[in-house]
Amino acid sequence: xxxxxxxxxxxxxxxxxxxxxxxxxxxxxxxxxxxxxDLILYILEVIEKREQTSPTGRLPDVGKxxxxxxxxxxxxxGDGLSLYPTKREEEIFLNAREKDDFEVQRKPWRFMRHTFxxxxxxxxxxxxxxxxxxxxxxxxxxxxxxxxxxGFADAPRDTHHNSETEPPGGKNYTSLQDALIxxxxxxxxxxxxxxxxxxxxxxxxxxxxGTGNIEFSAPxxxxxxxxxxxxxxxxxxxxxxxxxxxxxxxxxxxxxxxxYIFHNNNNVTAAWSxxxxxxxxxxxxxxxxxxxxxxxxxxx
Amino acid sequence: MKKKSFLAIVLVIICSFSxxxxxxxxxxxxxxxxxxSSYSISATAASGGKIAIDFSVTGAGKMSxxxxxSIAIYEKIGSRWEFAKSFSQGDSxxxxxxxxxxxNTIYYNGVSxxxxxxxxxVFAQDSTGASDSRSKSFAVTAI
Amino acid sequence: MQAEQEAFLEELYRNYLTxxxxxxxxxxxxxxxxxxxxxxxFHEAIIHIDTLMAHENPGAWLMQTAKNKIHEYHRAYTxxxxxxxxxxxxxxxxxGSAEDSIMKIDESMNAxxxxxxxxxxxxxxFSLLKRLIFEKASHLEVAKELGITVWTSQKRLERIRKKxxxxxxxxxxxxxxxx
Numbered sequence: 001x002x003x004x005x006x007x008x009x010x011x012x013x014x015x016x017x018x019x020x021x022x023x024x025x026x027x028x029x030x031x032x033x034x035x036x037x038d039l040i041l042y043i044l045e046v047i048e049k050r051e052q053t054s055p056t057g058r059l060p061d062v063g064k065x066x067x068x069x070x071x072x073x074x075x076x077x078g079d080g081l082s083l084y085p086t087k088r089e090e091e092i093f094l095n096a097r098e099k100d101d102f103e104v105q106r107k108p109w110r111f112m113r114h115t116f117x118x119x120x121x122x123x124x125x126x127x128x129x130x131x132x133x134x135x136x137x138x139x140x141x142x143x144x145x146x147x148x149x150x151g152f153a154d155a156p157r158d159t160h161h162n163s164e165t166e167p168p169g170g171k172n173y174t175s176l177q178d179a180l181i182x183x184x185x186x187x188x189x190x191x192x193x194x195x196x197x198x199x200x201x202x203x204x205x206x207x208x209x210g211t212g213n214i215e216f217s218a219p220x221x222x223x224x225x226x227x228x229x230x231x232x233x234x235x236x237x238x239x240x241x242x243x244x245x246x247x248x249x250x251x252x253x254x255x256x257x258x259x260y261i262f263h264n265n266n267n268v269t270a271a272w273s274x275x276x277x278x279x280x281x282x283x284x285x286x287x288x289x290x291x292x293x294x295x296x297x298x299x300x
Numbered sequence: 301m302k303k304k305s306f307l308a309i310v311l312v313i314i315c316s317f318s319x320x321x322x323x324x325x326x327x328x329x330x331x332x333x334x335x336x337s338s339y340s341i342s343a344t345a346a347s348g349g350k351i352a353i354d355f356s357v358t359g360a361g362k363m364s365x366x367x368x369x370s371i372a373i374y375e376k377i378g379s380r381w382e383f384a385k386s387f388s389q390g391d392s393x394x395x396x397x398x399x400x401x402x403x404n405t406i407y408y409n410g411v412s413x414x415x416x417x418x419x420x421x422v423f424a425q426d427s428t429g430a431s432d433s434r435s436k437s438f439a440v441t442a443i
Numbered sequence: 444m445q446a447e448q449e450a451f452l453e454e455l456y457r458n459y460l461t462x463x464x465x466x467x468x469x470x471x472x473x474x475x476x477x478x479x480x481x482x483x484x485f486h487e488a489i490i491h492i493d494t495l496m497a498h499e500n501p502g503a504w505l506m507q508t509a510k511n512k513i514h515e516y517h518r519a520y521t522x523x524x525x526x527x528x529x530x531x532x533x534x535x536x537x538x539g540s541a542e543d544s545i546m547k548i549d550e551s552m553n554a555x556x557x558x559x560x561x562x563x564x565x566x567x568x569f570s571l572l573k574r575l576i577f578e579k580a581s582h583l584e585v586a587k588e589l590g591i592t593v594w595t596s597q598k599r600l601e602r603i604r605k606k607x608x609x610x611x612x613x614x615x616x617x618x619x620x621x622x
Binding site: 021022023025026028029030037040041044045047048058059060062065066068069072073074075077078080081082083084085086 | 453456457460461462464465466468469470472478479480482483485486487489490503506508510511512513514515516517582583586592593594595597598
C-alpha cells in the first residue's frame with residue numbers, strides 16, 4: 001500500500017493515547033456521514049503502527065480472518081444477503097472517488113461536526129498536559145510529553161541576556177557553576193548537594209554555531225551509578241528530546257519552579273526551564289535522591 | 301457569527317470534558333532507550349551558503365561511543381534531488397569515545413539559494429556493544 | 444467468483460482488513476461484533492466485485508460501506524431492539540436491576556415485554572436473541588457455538604424480529620424498520 005502523505009496539522013494526534021484516538025473514531029462513526037477521511041486514516045495508521053510495535057490485541061490475525069471469511073461468510077448460502085444491512089450501497093459509488101487510499105472527494109465539514117471533533121481533541125490535549133495543581137492559562141505550560149518522549153515547547157527569551165557578552169577565553173572550569181558564571185549565567189540551576197562517593201568526570205561546554213545554543217554538562221559517577229547535570233542556554237527555541245518510558249510523568253515543585261520527573265527504563269530524569277535555560281539532571285539513583293538534589297538548588 | 305462560533309466551541313469543549321474524562325490512560329508500550337537519555341539535532345542555514353548541522357547526545361550512562369552516526373545531505377537541482385555529501389561516524393568531529401555526552405557542529409559548504417535535505421542520525425553504544433539511534437530530517441535553503 | 448476476482452478480493456482483504464477492524468472496533472466498542480461487521484463488508488464486496496475491480500478507489504468504497512453498516516447498526520439495530528425490550532437492564536450497566544426496568548416499562552400490562560417475548564419465542568429463539576442482542580455475540584460466535592452458518596444465524600434473527608413485530612405492532616412505524 002502506498003504511504004500517504006500526511007497533513008502536518010495532524011501530528012498533534014500522536015500525543016493522544018490509543019484509547020483517546022479510539023474515542024475520536026467512535027465520535028466520527030456516530031456523528032454523521034461527513035467525509036473526513038484524511039484525519040481518520042491518520043488516526044488508523046497511528047494505532048496500527050503502535051500495535052505493530054507493541055501488540056495489545058487490537059489487530060486481527062489476517063490469515064485466520066481470511067480463512068474464516070472463506071469458511072463462514074463467502075459461501076453460497078449468503079448470496080445476496082447481508083448480516084448488517086444498509087440501504088445505501090447504491091450511493092457508495094457516487095461518493096468514492098480519488099486515487100489515494102480512503103481519499104474521497106472532499107466535502108466541506110459541517111461546522112458542528114468539525115467543531116465537535118476539534119473540541120474533543122483540544123479537551124484531550126488539555127487533560128493530558130495541564131498539571132494537577134493547574135495553570136492560569138495553558139499557554140503558560142512549557143513542557144510537552146507523550147508516553148515516549150519529553151521536550152520543551154518554545155520558552156520565553158531571556159530579555160536580560162546580553163547578546164554582546166564575549167565567551168570566556170579560557171576552557172578550564174573548576175565546576176559547572178564556574179562555567180556558567182564565566183558565560184554570564186547567574187540563575188540558580190546547579191545542585192548544591194551531590195550524594196557521597198560520586199566523582200566529577202568532566203565539565204563539558206559546547207557552543208553550537210547553528211542554533212547559537214550553549215550546552216554545559218557535568219557527569220558524576222560512582223560505580224555503575226551516575227548523575228548527569230546539563231544546562232542549555234538557548235535563544236528561545238530548544239529542540240532537546242528526552243527519552244522516557246511508559247511510567248507516568250510526575251511534577252515536582254521547588255524554588256517556585258515546576259520540575260518534570262520521568263523515567264527512562266533504569267534511569268530517572270528531572271527537567272525544567274528557567275528563562276532561556278533548559279536544565280536537567282539524569283541519574284540511576286531513586287527519585288527521592290533526585291528530589292533532594294533539586295531542593296538543594298534553591299537552598300540559601 | 302464569531303460570537304456564536306466561539307460559544308459553540310466553548311459549549312462543545314465543556315461537553316467534551318464529560319466525554320473524555322473517563323478515558324485518560326496510555327496503553328501502548330513506548331520506546332525509551334537504554335543507551336540514549338536525550339538528544340537534539342538541528343540543521344540551519346549559515347552565511348556564505350553553509351549549512352550548520354548541530355547535534356548533541358547524552359547517554360544513559362558512560363557510553364563507549366557516542367555522537368553522530370551519519371549525516372547525509374541531498375541537494376535539489378531543478379526538480380530532482382541528488383546526493384551531495386555524507387559524513388559517517390568515523391569522520392572527525394562526529395563521535396567521542398568513553399563519554400557521557402557529546403555534541404558538535406558540522407558544516408557543509410552549500411550553494412546559496414539551493415534547497416537541501418539533511419538527514420541526521422545520532423547514536424550511543426554502551427560497553428556491551430548494544431546501541432540505539434535516533435534520526436531527524438530537515439529541509440534547509442542555503443543563504 | 445473467478446480466480447482473478449478472488450485474487451483481487453484477497454489482496455483487497457489483506458490490505459484493508461486491519462484498518463477497517465480498528466475503525467469498527469472503536470465504533471462498536473465490541474471487537475467480535477466489529478470483526479463480524481467487517482467480514483460482512485468484504486462479503487458485500489463480492490457482490491460488487493466487477494465494479495470494484497474497475498474502481499479508482501476500492502479502499503474508499505470499503506470504508507464507506509463499513510461506515511454505512513455501522514451507522515445503520517447504531518440507528519436501527521440497537522435502538523430497535525432496545526425499544527422492544529427496553530434494554531436498560533441488559534445493555535446499560537448501572538441503570539438499575541432487570542426487574543426494576545421491566546416494571547417501569549409498562550406496569551399496566553398483564554405481563555412485562557420480556558415475559559411476552561419469552562411466551563411467543565421458542566426457547567432456542569429466546570436463547571439466540573439473548574446471545575446476539577443482550578450478550579452482544581457476533582454471528583460468527585453464534586455460528587460456531589450452534590454449528591450453523593452465520594447466514595442461518597442471521598436468518599433466525601430476522602424471523603425473531605418478525606415475530607416481535609407481531610407482538611409489538613405499534614413499533615413498526617416508530618423505528619421505520621423496513622423489510
